[in-house]
Structures are given as C-alpha cells and as structure tokens.
Amino acid sequence: MNEEPWMKDIAWIDLMKLRASYGISGNQGISAYQTLSRYGQHEYYYNGGWMTAIGPGYQSGYTGQDGIYAVWSGIPNTSLKWETTSQFDLGFDAGVLDGRLNLTFDWYWKHTSDLLRERNIAPSSGYDKMWVNDGEILNHGVELTLDGIIYRNRDWNVGATLVLTRNRNKVLSLGNSIEAGLNTDTRTGMQYEFYGNSLEQFRGYTNILAVGQPMYVFYGYVTDGIVQSLSDGLSAGLSGDDAQPGEFRYVDIYNGDSMDTVDENDRCIIGDPNPDLLASLSLNASYKGFDFSVFFNGVFGNDVINTKRFSMPDNMVLRWTVDNPTSEYPRLNDSRQTRLSNWWIEDGSFVRVQTMTLGYTMHISKADYGRTLRLYASADNLYTFTKFTGYDPEVSPLGVYSGGYPRLRRVTFGIDFNF
Amino acid sequence: MRKTFTIIAAAALLSACSLDEYPYGFFSEGSFYKTEADAQSATNYIYDAINYIEYSRAIVFLGEMNTDAMYPKGDATQANKELDGWKMNTFRTNTTLYNFYKYSYITINRANSVIENVGAMAIDDNLKNRYVGEGYFMRAYSYFCLARNFGVVPLHLKTVRNLDDTLEPCVESLDALWGQIFSDLEKAMDLMSIYAVPETGRTDRVAAWSLAAKAYLYLASAKEHGAPQYADMAFDVEDYYAKAALYAGYVVDNPEQKTYGFSDNLLDIYDVEKPTGPEHIFIMSMDRTGDKEGQYSKISKMYIPYVAGGAIYLRQGDSDTFIVTHDGWSEYQTSTDFYNSFETGDLRHDWLFCSEVYDSKGVVTASLANGKLPYPFCRKFIDPQYSGDKTSTKPMLIRYSDVALIYAEAAGPTAKAYELVNYIRNRAGLAPLAAGLSKDDFRQAVWNERKFELAFEGHLCYDLRRFNLMHTDITAAKEQGLTAEDMVFYPIPSLETDLNPYIK
Numbered sequence: 001m002n003e004e005p006w007m008k009d010i011a012w013i014d015l016m017k018l019r020a021s022y023g024i025s026g027n028q029g030i031s032a033y034q035t036l037s038r039y040g041q042h043e044y045y046y047n048g049g050w051m052t053a054i055g056p057g058y059q060s061g062y063t064g065q066d067g068i069y070a071v072w073s074g075i076p077n078t079s080l081k082w083e084t085t086s087q088f089d090l091g092f093d094a095g096v097l098d099g100r101l102n103l104t105f106d107w108y109w110k111h112t113s114d115l116l117r118e119r120n121i122a123p124s125s126g127y128d129k130m131w132v133n134d135g136e137i138l139n140h141g142v143e144l145t146l147d148g149i150i151y152r153n154r155d156w157n158v159g160a161t162l163v164l165t166r167n168r169n170k171v172l173s174l175g176n177s178i179e180a181g182l183n184t185d186t187r188t189g190m191q192y193e194f195y196g197n198s199l200e201q202f203r204g205y206t207n208i209l210a211v212g213q214p215m216y217v218f219y220g221y222v223t224d225g226i227v228q229s230l231s232d233g234l235s236a237g238l239s240g241d242d243a244q245p246g247e248f249r250y251v252d253i254y255n256g257d258s259m260d261t262v263d264e265n266d267r268c269i270i271g272d273p274n275p276d277l278l279a280s281l282s283l284n285a286s287y288k289g290f291d292f293s294v295f296f297n298g299v300f301g302n303d304v305i306n307t308k309r310f311s312m313p314d315n316m317v318l319r320w321t322v323d324n325p326t327s328e329y330p331r332l333n334d335s336r337q338t339r340l341s342n343w344w345i346e347d348g349s350f351v352r353v354q355t356m357t358l359g360y361t362m363h364i365s366k367a368d369y370g371r372t373l374r375l376y377a378s379a380d381n382l383y384t385f386t387k388f389t390g391y392d393p394e395v396s397p398l399g400v401y402s403g404g405y406p407r408l409r410r411v412t413f414g415i416d417f418n419f
Numbered sequence: 420m421r422k423t424f425t426i427i428a429a430a431a432l433l434s435a436c437s438l439d440e441y442p443y444g445f446f447s448e449g450s451f452y453k454t455e456a457d458a459q460s461a462t463n464y465i466y467d468a469i470n471y472i473e474y475s476r477a478i479v480f481l482g483e484m485n486t487d488a489m490y491p492k493g494d495a496t497q498a499n500k501e502l503d504g505w506k507m508n509t510f511r512t513n514t515t516l517y518n519f520y521k522y523s524y525i526t527i528n529r530a531n532s533v534i535e536n537v538g539a540m541a542i543d544d545n546l547k548n549r550y551v552g553e554g555y556f557m558r559a560y561s562y563f564c565l566a567r568n569f570g571v572v573p574l575h576l577k578t579v580r581n582l583d584d585t586l587e588p589c590v591e592s593l594d595a596l597w598g599q600i601f602s603d604l605e606k607a608m609d610l611m612s613i614y615a616v617p618e619t620g621r622t623d624r625v626a627a628w629s630l631a632a633k634a635y636l637y638l639a640s641a642k643e644h645g646a647p648q649y650a651d652m653a654f655d656v657e658d659y660y661a662k663a664a665l666y667a668g669y670v671v672d673n674p675e676q677k678t679y680g681f682s683d684n685l686l687d688i689y690d691v692e693k694p695t696g697p698e699h700i701f702i703m704s705m706d707r708t709g710d711k712e713g714q715y716s717k718i719s720k721m722y723i724p725y726v727a728g729g730a731i732y733l734r735q736g737d738s739d740t741f742i743v744t745h746d747g748w749s750e751y752q753t754s755t756d757f758y759n760s761f762e763t764g765d766l767r768h769d770w771l772f773c774s775e776v777y778d779s780k781g782v783v784t785a786s787l788a789n790g791k792l793p794y795p796f797c798r799k800f801i802d803p804q805y806s807g808d809k810t811s812t813k814p815m816l817i818r819y820s821d822v823a824l825i826y827a828e829a830a831g832p833t834a835k836a837y838e839l840v841n842y843i844r845n846r847a848g849l850a851p852l853a854a855g856l857s858k859d860d861f862r863q864a865v866w867n868e869r870k871f872e873l874a875f876e877g878h879l880c881y882d883l884r885r886f887n888l889m890h891t892d893i894t895a896a897k898e899q900g901l902t903a904e905d906m907v908f909y910p911i912p913s914l915e916t917d918l919n920p921y922i923k
Contacts, residue, residue: 033445036447036448036449037448037449037580038447039446039447039448039451040464041445041446043710043714044463044466044467044470044620044704044714045619045620045705045706045708045714046463046618046619046621046704047619050708050709051459051460051463052456052460052463053460053461053463053464053466053467054446054457054460054461054463054464055460055461055465055529055532055533056448056528056529056532056578056579057525057528057529058445068472068712069472069473069518070471070473075579075580075582075584075585076447076448076580076581077581077582078581119582121582121918122573122586122918122919123520123521123524123912123914123915123918124524124572124573124575124585124587124915124919125575125584125586126521126524126525126527126528126529126575126579127579127585130582130585132582183917183918184920193918194917194918198914203913204913204914204917205917239508240507240508240899241506241508241509242508264913264916264917334497335497335500335501335506337497337501337506337508
C-alpha cells in the first residue's frame with residue numbers, strides 16, 4: 001500500500017499493508033487405529049498358572065482417588081475422519097515514523113467441522129470413552145501487536161512490545177442429538193455432553209460442551225450462602241444431610257418439576273474457563289552500559305474451579321460453626337457429598353511479571369571494543385497480581401485448579417565475558 | 420529345477436501382495452477368534468473383569484456393609500460410610516455402587532462378545548459349547564447382580580461395536596429382566612457339562628443350576644413377603660418355589676452330580692490352598708503371584724483388624740496348632756450384636772470369628788478381653804502364605820452349602836431338606852433343627868441358618884431384601900424412617916443418567 005502513488009509521498013509512513021487469506025486445514029491429532037476395535041490383554045490365574053485373557057475393551061488410563069480404578073476404551077469409530085478447519089483472516093500491517101512504531105492487526109474467523117474429541121460414554125456400554133467427530137465449533141477473534149521505540153538518543157534506548165489477543169468460541173453443533181446421545185438441560189432445553197474427566201471430589205464431571213455456548217463451560221449448582229438452620233435448609237429445598245446447618249445452600253432454580261427440591265434439574269452453566277483477553281507486554285530500556293527488560297504476561301476474564309478452596313490453611317478459621325454463623329464457608333464435614341457449584345469458582349485473571357533482567361556491560365579493553373564484561377541479575381516468575389486464592393491461576397484449558405506446589409520463582413545472577 | 424524355483428518365487432511374491440494392514444501390538448475383533456486358544460483367552464477375559472477391585476470387593480461388601488452385621492472403621496472411605504449409614508441422597512454418586520454397576524456391564528460386554536464370536540467359530544464343538552455356555556452364565560450372573568441391586572436397568576445383549584450400541588433404555592419391567600436371566604441360564608445349562616473336579620475361577624452346569632435355583636428362590640420369597648415391586652410381578656410364587664427346589668435338587672440331590680458336595684471340616688472350606696474343594700461351585704480366581712491387585716487379592720486386609728502391623732497367629736479350631744496371617748486394615752468390622760447372636764457352641768462363631776490372636780508360640784498378644792483387638796474379626800479370608808499385602812484369598816460366589824440351604828428353603832420341611840440343614844448344623848457343632856416344623860417356621864429357620872453359615876460372604880443384605888426386612892432390620896434406615904419402597908433398589912448411578920439420555 002505504501003508504494004501506491006497516492007501514498008508514496010507521505011514521509012512518515014514506512015509500510016502499510018492489507019492482507020487477506022483463506023485456507024482449509026485438516027487435523028488428525030489422534031493415535032492410529034482408532035477405527036478398529038481395540039482388544040485388551042491381561043493375565044488370568046487358572047489351573048495353577050497365569051493364562052492369557054483377551055477381549056473387547058482395553059485399559060486406557062487410570063482414574064479415581066489415587067488412580068486405582070481403570071478407564072476403559074476400545075470401541076472403534078469406523079467413520080472417523082479428519083477434523084477440518086476453514087479459516088478466513090484479514091490483516092493490516094503498518095510501520096510509521098521511521099521504524100519507531102510497528103503495528104500488526106489480524107481478525108480471524110475459524111470454522112471447525114467434524115470436531116474430533118474423546119467422548120465420555122454411558123457405563124452400561126462397558127466402556128468409559130471413545131473418539132468421535134461430529135461437531136462444529138466457531139472461533140473468531142482479533143490479534144493486535146504494537147511494537148515501538150518510545151525514546152532513543154545517544155545514551156537512552158527505550159522500547160516496548162504489546163500483544164493483545166481476544167478469542168471467542170462457540171459450539172455450533174454436536175452432531176445428531178439422538179445418535180450422539182446428548183443430554184438436554186430440563187430448564188433451558190440446551191443440549192450438551194459432559195467433557196473431560198470426572199472429579200472424585202464432586203463425583204462427577206465439571207465441564208460440558210453445550211450447543212450455543214463457549215467450549216468447556218462449567219455446569220453445576222448455584223449456591224446462596226450457607227444453611228443457617230435446619231428449617232432454613234428444608235425451606236431451601238434441601239433434604240437429609242444437605243439441609244443441616246453449615247452446609248451449602250444450593251438454590252432450587254428449576255420449578256418446572258413442581259418440586260421444591262434441589263436436584264439435578266437445578267444445574268446450570270456456572271462459569272466459563274475461556275479468557276476474554278490475553279495480553280503480554282515487554283519493555284526494554286538501556287542507558288549507557290545499563291540494560292533493563294521486563295516481560296508481563298496477562299490473562300483476563302476466565303473462570304477457574306479452585307478445588308482446594310475449602311482446604312486453604314488461611315480459611316480454616318473462617319468456616320461455619322455454631323458460634324460463627326458465616327455465609328462464606330461451610331462447616332468442617334468430612335462426610336459431605338460436595339456438588340460442583342459456583343462456590344468453587346473464582347476469577348482466574350492474573351498479570352504475571354514473567355521475567356525481569358537488569359544488566360550492566362563494561363568494556364574491558366579500550367583498544368578492543370568487543371571485549372566486554374556483563375554483570376546481570378534476572379528473575380523468572382517474579383510476581384503474580386491476581387485475586388485467585390490458589391497457588392497458581394495458570395491452569396489447563398478446562399480451567400480446573402487441583403492444587404500442587406506453587407510455580408517456581410527463580411533468580412539468576414550472572415557474569416558474561418566476551419573475549 | 421530352475422523352472423520350479425521361478426514358480427515358487429512367483430507364488431511367494433503373489434501371496435505377499437495383500438494390502439490389508441493389520442496393526443501390530445494389539446488384537447482387534449477382526450484379527451482375533453481364530454484358534455481354540457483365542458476362544459479360551461476370550462472366555463478368561465470375562466472372568467477377569469470380576470476380579471478388578473472396583474467389583475471384587477463390592478461383591479462381598481454390598482451383602483454386608485449396609486446391614487447391622489458389619490460396620491466400617493471410623494476413617495473409612497466415604498462410599499463405605501454412606502452405604503453403612505443408608506445415606507440415600509448420596510447413592511446416585513456413591514463410588515462403590517457406580518463401580519459395581521460399571522463392572523457388571525464390562526463383564527456383560529465381554530460375555531456378549533464370547534457368545535457371538537466364539538459361537539461363530541469353527542472349533543471343537545465341546546469346547547465351543549463350554550465357552551459359549553460360560554458366556555451365557557456370566558451374562559446371567561451379571562444381570563442377576565444388577566437386578567437385585569438396581570431393579571430395571573439397560574439391557575445389552577449384543578457386543579457394543581459403535582456409538583449407537585452404547586445407549587440402551589432400561590428394560591421395560593422386572594419380569595422382562597428376570598426372564599432374560601432365566602433364558603440365559605437355560606442356555607448355559609444346555610451347553611455346559613459338569614467338571615470332573617471343580618475348576619477355580621470357571622463355571623459349569625452345576626453353577627448354572629445353582630444360580631437358577633438362587634434366582635427362583637429370590638423372586639418367590641420376595642413376592643411372598645410382599646417386597647415392593649416384586650409383589651407386582653406376574654409369576655406364581657408356588658411355581659417359582661418349585662423351580663428353585665428343582666434346580667437346587669439337581670445340585671444337592673442328584674446321583675449324577677459327584678463333583679460338588681459338603682466339606683466335612685468347616686476350616687477346609689476357607690483353606691486358601693483348597694479352592695477346588697467340593698464346596699466351591701463358583702469362586703473367584705486370584706493368586707498372590709499376580710502383578711496387580713485383582714490378580715492377587717487384598718480382601719484379607721479388609722476383614723482383619725490392625726494389630727501391630729506384622730504377622731499374627733490364629734488358633735486352628737480347638738486344636739493347639741496356629742497359622743499365620745498378616746494383620747489388616749480394620750475396614751469390615753463385625754458388630755457386637757451380630758457376634759453375640761450366634762447360638763452358644765456354634766463353631767462358626769468360635770472358629771471363624773476370632774476374639775484372640777497369638778504370637779508364634781501360641782501366647783495371646785491381642786484379644787477382645789485385653790482391649791487390643793478392636794472387634795471379633797471374620798477369618799474366612801486369610802492366607803498363611805501371604806506375601807506382603809498380596810494373598811490368594813478369593814471371594815466365594817456360589818458355595819455348595821448355599822445351594823443346600825436354597826433347596827431346603829424352597830422345598831420346605833421334607834426329609835431331604837432336614838437332612839441338608841442338619842448336616843450344616845452338625846458340622847457347626849449344633850443340635851438338629853426341631854422336627855415337625857410347619858413350612859413357614861421351617862423356611863424361617865433355614866433363612867436364619869443362612870445368616871450364620873454364609874456370614875460375611877456377601878449374602879445377608881439380599882436375604883433381608885427378599886424377606887422385605889430392609890426397613891425393619893437395618894437400624895440406620897429405621898432411624899431415618901426409610902420405607903420399604905425407598906430401599907427396594909439403589910438408584911441408577913448419576914454417571915449413567917448423565918450420559919444416557921434414555922434414562923432420567
């Protein structure tokens with residue numbers, strides 16, 4: 001564009017370019033032979049020795065507390081094919097002010113069909129999971145990169161790069177609802193399937209793929225504080241141990257069953273693990289022999305299930321007791337059968353100071369300018385700004401935080417010689 | 420010579436030109452079921468499913484933990500406590516119930532595959548009939564387990580081969596479900612023969628007769644006692660009692676059947692080295708040399724209490740010999756009420772429930788009396804050759820004495836029935852039953868005998884179910900005011916209803 005005759009003469013524009021592209025790509029990201037039934041093999045003790053046992057279904061993994069239970073797979077899917085994505089991209093590049101500021105902007109629209117995914121299947125089939133591809137997903141979003149030199153003179157050089165990404169996705173279809181065995185949300189008619197692994201803590205799945213919704217949204221109950229008395233619990237539609245003081249006060253949101261009870265029909269979408277915005281910013285500055293750089297990484301607007309929310313050391317004193325009738329935390333009850341609810345969901349947004357480096361370079365010999373000595377200090381994962389209460393808000397795309405150790409913070413001091 | 424060579428080379432090239440690609444490293448439906456060994460491996464795979472800990476523990480556990488005879492230790496896993504306490508609103512997500520349900524169907528799918536695929540193989544007819552018969556038996560056994568616990572459930576009668584096959588609605592009625600069980604058992608009886616000696620971890624025609632007798636008696640007594648839902652079933656109670664007596668009679672009153680019988684010594688029944696003893700019509704097959712739990716068993720650890728974390732010695736009957744076992748985890752504890760409910764002098768109490776343990780020299784180290792033993796424990800599952808936690812202790816699924824008591828209960832106070840019950844009582848050191856009991860009193864007496872003879876082998880809860888005594892004889896349920904209707908079946912697990920839109 002900048003070479004067009006009507007633009008050629010504008011001195012402060014170095015580069016200006018419009019891009020458009022369209023393409024179709026395939027993804028076959030599963031292991032081989034999924035179109036064949038896969039048999040399992042085990043040793044069975046018979047007649048005083050170990051004999052081979054072979055048959056339908058193989059153990060594809062472990063599940064349950066301590067991973068002592070088997071996960072069974074092996075149903076063939078003869079109609080498996082490539083997952084196809086058609087992508088349309090519009091871009092705009094610009095460079096102005098003699099290379100001082102560069103901008104790249106992209107808008108994309110990505111339609112994926114024959115969505116490949118490992119589905120959970122009903123246990124009465126004798127299996128846990130199988131590969132299918134019959135859904136459609138839409139992703140669209142924008143990406144913006146700004147790269148600039150903020151200030152430069154003989155001693156100073158200050159620059160920055162900012163990258164912003166915003167993606168939206170939506171499940172358009174999950175195949176034929178009867179064939180695919182989709183569930184229907186009784187209250188809204190939404191069709192969905194459970195996705196991911198069931199969590200022992202909630203004794204069920206946490207994520208769903210639902211038609212018309214972003215991928216992997218959380219599906220569970222809504223809570224409204226804590227039950228304060230048995231009559232409070234009963235009037236909220238709870239029963240048995242659930243209605244006792246100090247328990248979660250789940251909300252009876254579905255009344256179509258003309259029952260004032262909390263049951264599976266009272267589940268709804270309670271969170272979205274997809275971020276609204278991803279951002280990163282890097283700043284570089286140098287003054288004479290000193291150099292400084294810092295890299296920030298940020299994720300905004302995503303929900304995270306904090307499975308450790310009840311067992312954090314600092315909230316133990318805040319739990320409900322008769323003397324502390326709080327509506328924030330339930331009572332200590334190791335026999336509680338906990339349901340997944342919005343109580344466990346936190347804002348997973350964070351800004352992390354990913355790396356920061358400070359250095360100083362000296363010239364060892366005036367005669368040979370290449371011989372230098374650099375002293376530096378560098379830190380990784382220096383600090384995280386977040387409201388998330390677990391150790392680390394950066395979790396997998398399914399948005400489930402399951403504890404573990406805090407991310408390592410590392411500080412390095414170094415000396416570089418150049419001879 | 421040269422010409423011959425050319426022909427051979429050409430033939431070799433032609434035959435090598437197949438474009439079918441078979442995967443290496445695993446078997447597939449299309450690449451299996453070729454040889455007799457394959458047919459045998461496929462049949463082994465059915466039985467292999469019931470050995471997984473998700474299933475093998477629950478098989479015994481669901482017969483006792485939910486009654487007043489057994490209770491879990493204080494810090495037991497949640498699922499055990501819920502079952503013990505009859506926490507009904509947790510049952511849909513109870514992991515024990517879910518795993519029991521799931522593994523019943525894994526067994527069913529493997530059985531379906533043998534019925535279809537081995538049934539279509541061109542192998543020796545005797546072998547084929549045996550394997551396919553075992554397939555029908557195991558399918559019947561699994562649906563029997565499901566029906567007693569969950570009532571109507573999805574019915575899978577074909578191998579699951581694609582996504583469409585994975586979803587079935589619940590069968591329309593209890594009559595239809597039990598009808599399927601009986602029809603499978605008829606086929607199993609026709610196809611199988613009687614083993615010359617009991618084969619550990621495999622079943623034969625006697626097992627099919629036994630299970631049929633068990634199933635007919637279960638329904639007859641459930642309907643007679645007015646158990647909810649069973650009371651509405653279509654069959655005739657007397658007809659089913661007669662069928663139960665008929666099939667049990669094939670086992671206990673049949674000169675052709677010489678393989679199975681009573682063990683005359685109580686301790687021999689539970690001798691881990693004698694799984695082919697005459698009592699064992701159907702016993703799981705596990706061995707301490709296995710790699711993973713399920714191949715070996717830890718069921719011993721569940722019943723035995725923690726004593727001092729090492730070897731303990733138990734007195735053999737009333738002799739002065741002692742045998743060694745590891746101590747355990749105190750998971751399945753005997754209730755004092757149950758322990759005290761045995762008749763005085765009952766050897767099944769004195770010999771099979773331990774109130775004292777010893778060191779290698781026969782000196783008492785822990786006892787109920789000195790407070791070091793938390794409860795009198797069941798020693799039916801011990802292995803003196805244990806290796807660490809690994810044992811060969813095997814849950815007993817169908818035992819000759821069980822079938823003898825089924826016969827007695829079904830037939831009523833006949834001479835043969837008295838003879839069988841009195842054999843069992845005599846073996847336990849007890850006086851014979853009073854002569855001349857009425858049919859009802861006799862049946863009640865036999866039912867009572869089951870409680871002690873089959874204690875902690877996974878039967879009590881089902882006996883309460885079929886006598887419609889769940890809501891009256893289980894304290895935890897009575898305290899909550901649960902009704903017979905509430906308790907007649909466990910709810911279908913939510914992981915099924917979440918994934919199967921045909922069931923709500």
